[in-house]
């Protein structure tokens with residue numbers, strides 16, 4: 383691997399289970415030393431992708447490279463990876479102290495002091511059998527291994543399902559602080575998008591086995607907005623700028639739309655046109671993109687708003703009670 387080789391490079395990867403394609407012709411690159419959010423609805427294909435990337439499963443076709451090499455049965459690659467998932471299995475009589483004692487055998491960068499500090503932070507009982515731990519305590523074991531291993535490539539697959547809000551915040555804080563000191567590549571799969579939004583530098587969204595968003599988080603943050611104003615003005619504006627309308631609601635003569643494709647010129651024009659712009663969170667954008675209210679096919683049909691789109695058809699397709707004005 384050269385300095386410029388991305389840590390993860392996937393080309394035209396398909397993974398089938400029988401006739402069902404869990405991943406279909408996906409391509410993506412994950413930047414070195416970045417925190418990437420791997421997001422998507424249940425069954426989207428996130429865990430399947432992580433299984434292929436961590437050598438636990440083979441692609442049906444296409445190519446997945448990790449540190450420039452094929453990961454499956456490749457010790458040189460796998461020794462640099464930590465994969466933390468909720469369903470981690472441990473030997474029956476194991477206690478957390480055994481997990482942390484054996485971790486350095488697998489992770490050459492293991493930091494025992496950092497692990498001890500995290501045990502305190504999460505108030506984890508070291509001497510209780512893993513089988514007897516609460517769900518949150520079990521999640522904490524995985525999170526501690528993921529952080530203190532400082533593996534060059536760390537996957538967290540919804541690692542904190544059982545953690546309470548305070549413990550999750552501790553995880554985010556420690557992850558960010560440690561990452562600043564020891565940069566590495568982290569891929570985090572989660573459904574708590576708003577909670578992790580500020581952590582992410584890159585976002586990949588999978589939907590039904592296909593990648594529908596792959597972009598720097600900063601780019602996504604400013605890209606969507608709510609636009610509120612007189613119906614005719616809002617419609618004319620969306621058409622003029624060919625904005626992709628992900629959601630729309632009407633009340634009296636006022637329309638409120640959630641659009642994707644905003645830039646500085648569009649923002650300025652909105653303000654000059656007397657329209658109100660409202661922020662849209664990463665979570666709102668992803669929910670709308672992956673089928674919230676305006677479900678997949680409908681959303682695609684509604685956008686982009688070409689000149690030929692009639693307002694009546696537009697209204698019929700996009701009526702909704704939730705969304706941009708919230």
Ligand SMILES: Nc1ncnc2c1ncn2[C@@H]1O[C@H](COP(=O)(O)OP(=O)(O)OP(=O)(O)O)[C@@H](O)[C@H]1O
Nearest residue numbers: 399402403404422423424425426427428429430431
């Ligand atoms: N071993 C398997 N055999 C058959 N189908 C599978 C297998 N593993 C996964 N699938 C299917 O592949 C699809 C993708 O599953 P995957 O676990 O990757 O989704 P996910 O995005 O991680 O979902 P979640 O957010 O619910 O964890 C699902 O439809 C799932 O049922």
